[in-house]
Amino acid sequence: MHTPIERRAARRFERGPEARCPLVTDIHAEKTRDALTAAHLYYIQDLTMDAIAHELHTSRSSVSRLLSHARDTGLVDIQIRSPLDATSHLQQTIRARYDVAAHIVPVPDHTSEVDRLERVALSAARILGSFFDSNMTMGIAWGSTMTAISRHLVSKTTHNTQIVQLNGAGNTRTTGITYASEILRRFGDAYGAYVQHFPVPAFFDDPATKDALWRERSTRRVLDIQSSMDVALFGVGTPYAEVPSHVYTGGYLDDDDYRMMRECEVVGDVATVFLRADGSYADIPLNARATGPDFRILKQVARRVCVSSGHSKLAALRGVLAAGLVTDLIVDEGTARALVE
Amino acid sequence: MHTPIERRAARRFERGPEARCPLVTDIHAEKTRDALTAAHLYYIQDLTMDAIAHELHTSRSSVSRLLSHARDTGLVDIQIRSPLDATSHLQQTIRARYDVAAHIVPVPDHTSEVDRLERVALSAARILGSFFDSNMTMGIAWGSTMTAISRHLVSKTTHNTQIVQLNGAGNTRTTGITYASEILRRFGDAYGAYVQHFPVPAFFDDPATKDALWRERSTRRVLDIQSSMDVALFGVGTPYAEVPSHVYTGGYLDDDDYRMMRECEVVGDVATVFLRADGSYADIPLNARATGPDFRILKQVARRVCVSSGHSKLAALRGVLAAGLVTDLIVDEGTARALVE
DNA sequence: AAGCTCCCTGCACATATGTGCACACTCCCA
DNA sequence: TGGGAGTGTGCACATATGTGCAGGGAGCTT
Numbered sequence: 001m002h003t004p005i006e007r008r009a010a011r012r013f014e015r016g017p018e019a020r021c022p023l024v025t026d027i028h029a030e031k032t033r034d035a036l037t038a039a040h041l042y043y044i045q046d047l048t049m050d051a052i053a054h055e056l057h058t059s060r061s062s063v064s065r066l067l068s069h070a071r072d073t074g075l076v077d078i079q080i081r082s083p084l085d086a087t088s089h090l091q092q093t094i095r096a097r098y099d100v101a102a103h104i105v106p107v108p109d110h111t112s113e114v115d116r117l118e119r120v121a122l123s124a125a126r127i128l129g130s131f132f133d134s135n136m137t138m139g140i141a142w143g144s145t146m147t148a149i150s151r152h153l154v155s156k157t158t159h160n161t162q163i164v165q166l167n168g169a170g171n172t173r174t175t176g177i178t179y180a181s182e183i184l185r186r187f188g189d190a191y192g193a194y195v196q197h198f199p200v201p202a203f204f205d206d207p208a209t210k211d212a213l214w215r216e217r218s219t220r221r222v223l224d225i226q227s228s229m230d231v232a233l234f235g236v237g238t239p240y241a242e243v244p245s246h247v248y249t250g251g252y253l254d255d256d257d258y259r260m261m262r263e264c265e266v267v268g269d270v271a272t273v274f275l276r277a278d279g280s281y282a283d284i285p286l287n288a289r290a291t292g293p294d295f296r297i298l299k300q301v302a303r304r305v306c307v308s309s310g311h312s313k314l315a316a317l318r319g320v321l322a323a324g325l326v327t328d329l330i331v332d333e334g335t336a337r338a339l340v341e
Numbered sequence: 342m343h344t345p346i347e348r349r350a351a352r353r354f355e356r357g358p359e360a361r362c363p364l365v366t367d368i369h370a371e372k373t374r375d376a377l378t379a380a381h382l383y384y385i386q387d388l389t390m391d392a393i394a395h396e397l398h399t400s401r402s403s404v405s406r407l408l409s410h411a412r413d414t415g416l417v418d419i420q421i422r423s424p425l426d427a428t429s430h431l432q433q434t435i436r437a438r439y440d441v442a443a444h445i446v447p448v449p450d451h452t453s454e455v456d457r458l459e460r461v462a463l464s465a466a467r468i469l470g471s472f473f474d475s476n477m478t479m480g481i482a483w484g485s486t487m488t489a490i491s492r493h494l495v496s497k498t499t500h501n502t503q504i505v506q507l508n509g510a511g512n513t514r515t516t517g518i519t520y521a522s523e524i525l526r527r528f529g530d531a532y533g534a535y536v537q538h539f540p541v542p543a544f545f546d547d548p549a550t551k552d553a554l555w556r557e558r559s560t561r562r563v564l565d566i567q568s569s570m571d572v573a574l575f576g577v578g579t580p581y582a583e584v585p586s587h588v589y590t591g592g593y594l595d596d597d598d599y600r601m602m603r604e605c606e607v608v609g610d611v612a613t614v615f616l617r618a619d620g621s622y623a624d625i626p627l628n629a630r631a632t633g634p635d636f637r638i639l640k641q642v643a644r645r646v647c648v649s650s651g652h653s654k655l656a657a658l659r660g661v662l663a664a665g666l667v668t669d670l671i672v673d674e675g676t677a678r679a680l681v682e
Numbered sequence: 683a684a685g686c687t688c689c690c691t692g693c694a695c696a697t698a699t700g701t702g703c704a705c706a707c708t709c710c711c712a
Numbered sequence: 713t714g715g716g717a718g719t720g721t722g723c724a725c726a727t728a729t730g731t732g733c734a735g736g737g738a739g740c741t742t
Binding site for chain 2: 032033036037039040041043044045046055074075076077078079080081082083088105106108119122123126127157
């Protein structure tokens with residue numbers, strides 16, 4: 001037993017007669033089973049990878065990779081469960097003040113905005129698995145926060161699920177399909193969900209075009225799916241960010257738009273629908289041309305998860321909270337503190 | 342900031358005004374919060390312990406210990422969740438044949454009986470947390486398996502729970518209280534549950550004494566608690582084990598008892614109630630003097646978890662399964678394979 | 683206040699783990 | 713049958729992690 005093939009055969013042999021024939025043994029299922037066994041031995045029985053390698057007749061490094069695989073694919077589920085009496089003062093205050101369940105991501109105060117976003121996104125990606133399950137539809141926005149989240153998702157097998165794009169991503173330079181697709185695809189892959197694109201621009205030039213298109217059956221189909229969402233996931237956009245949001249730099253808006261935003265005292269947006277500090281949004285002209293869901297629609301979704309990081313989004317975030325758009329808020333610690341001050 | 346005290350103060354300071362006064366900050370809650378933060382940074386954000394040490398203003402080794410603490414106290418919950426299509430052939434067969442949910446513990450075939458027991462017990466201790474929750478009563482037996490399990494329990498905070506001893510542990514040499522208490526205490530500590538002792542011998546000399554005592558109100562109280570159990574946890578005893586069970590070596594039984602057991606074709610016991618290969622037990626004389634719960638009582642418990650390891654317990658285990666005493670079975674892989682052959 | 687114990691800390695060392703790299707195997711296509 | 717791309721493996725090294733030990737503070741007793 002010296003070559004990898006012989007070892008794999010030996011492993012099959014040990015598993016019993018029904019596994020000995022490679023023809024009926026799907027190679028992928030075999031890897032999953034090995035990963036499962038390795039995970040059990042490592043996380044439950046506390047064996048070292050060396051010992052596991054020995055039991056599995058493979059090398060230690062393969063076990064290391066097997067375990068990474070197990071974590072990535074959600075075979076191993078690691079949760080932090082704070083005893084109820086240990087929920088932080090911050091969480092309680094935010095719950096009391098905004099009626100929102102806060103998930104506070106510890107991040108040192110001196111962290112750069114980029115790192116902060118990355119770390120909050122990483123945490124969000126891991127928490128998300130507990131919000132999404134079989135027979136659900138999740139609506140997702142796009143932007144730098146959503147991109148970061150999509151890169152860190154942990155797989156979870158679900159059935160009869162779909163991911164639906166909340167707002168168009170096209171602009172004067174691109175259809176946005178490549179960009180938005182990448183995010184959607186990652187979500188779809190992670191959860192084994194059907195992906196529903198929304199191939200429209202972020203903003204129309206003429207509100208009438210939007211109204212017309214919105215009456216089309218092909219568009220209605222997507223809108224109908226949106227209105228049946230169980231979870232909505234979005235970041236917070238703001239024109240005043242140190243790292244400005246994708247919408248405000250990507251060629252979606254022109255000078256007139258910016259002027260209008262200033263006049264209307266816009267503080268930010270959710271899925272390209274703009275709002276003021278008090279949460280009002282209805283009479284902002286730009287919204288008539290925007291493709292994101294009207295907040296009345298959004299508020300019908302049972303779980304509305306907002307991910308925000310960094311001080312520069314604070315004003316926008318306050319607006320979003322004032323509008324009552326959020327049921328679950330994932331933020332960095334600094335922002336959380338600032339929210340209650 | 343060079344002494345530990347200064348650092349701890351600094352940590353408090355960073356946490357905000359309400360944490361700065363040590364008088365109102367319970368030292369234990371502080372440790373829990375630190376452990377929670379460390380766990381989040383380590384398991385969710387994938388930082389190294391070094392980086393976490395820096396963020397928490399402490400040393401790397403303290404972080405290592407903090408994380409151990411977090412795991413031990415159940416702050417971190419690591420679960421292995423096999424995708425439904427990957428449940429092993431073995432599990433399915435056992436479910437079909439015995440109508441029992443099997444939890445199979447991978448253990449290499451050449452493992453000694455002692456190691457095997459230890460590893461199965463470790464796995465059992467970790468799984469157990471998912472069976473037991475607030476407002477529940479769990480009945481537990483004693484013996485080498487139960488002792489091993491008790492040593493590896495992961496804490497879980499529950500409310501309004503109790504642990505009740507299933508059968509007496511006294512014999513001609515000791516009241517058994519020290520021995521049984523140790524096991525019960527560990528369970529009670531792990532789950533924050535109220536502990537209910539059963540201070541009687543394992544076997545009475547005279548069945549009439551048992552009957553008399555069973556009519557006493559003090560005894561009835563314990564029996565009543567037993568009959569309201571939500572979970573029962575027990576191992577399998579057998580006189581034929583390589584590592585013989587505690588009951589059969591601890592001075593509980595005399596030569597006459599052994600002779601009788603042979604005559605009755607006893608294969609083993611559950612909580613000191615003996616049974617035959619076909620699961621029958623009612624007409625075994627010894628049982629009239631035994632203090633474990635009658636199987637009719639036991640079978641009323643919604644969840645009956647049996648932990649068994651090693652080939653020498655196989656015959657007994659078959660009997661236990663035949664008696665229909667089990668809803669969840671935790672066994673080593675070798676035994677599981679033997680069960681379906 | 684001295685003396686005591688207990689517990690917590692950081693250091694230093696021994697282990698355990700993650701990863702770039704080269705090689706070998708499989709599968710696919712010509 | 714013979715490449716060639718792609719995947720998976722083990723080796724060796726660089727890091728990351730666990731733990732015995734000695735020192736020092738907090739709290740208790742006398």
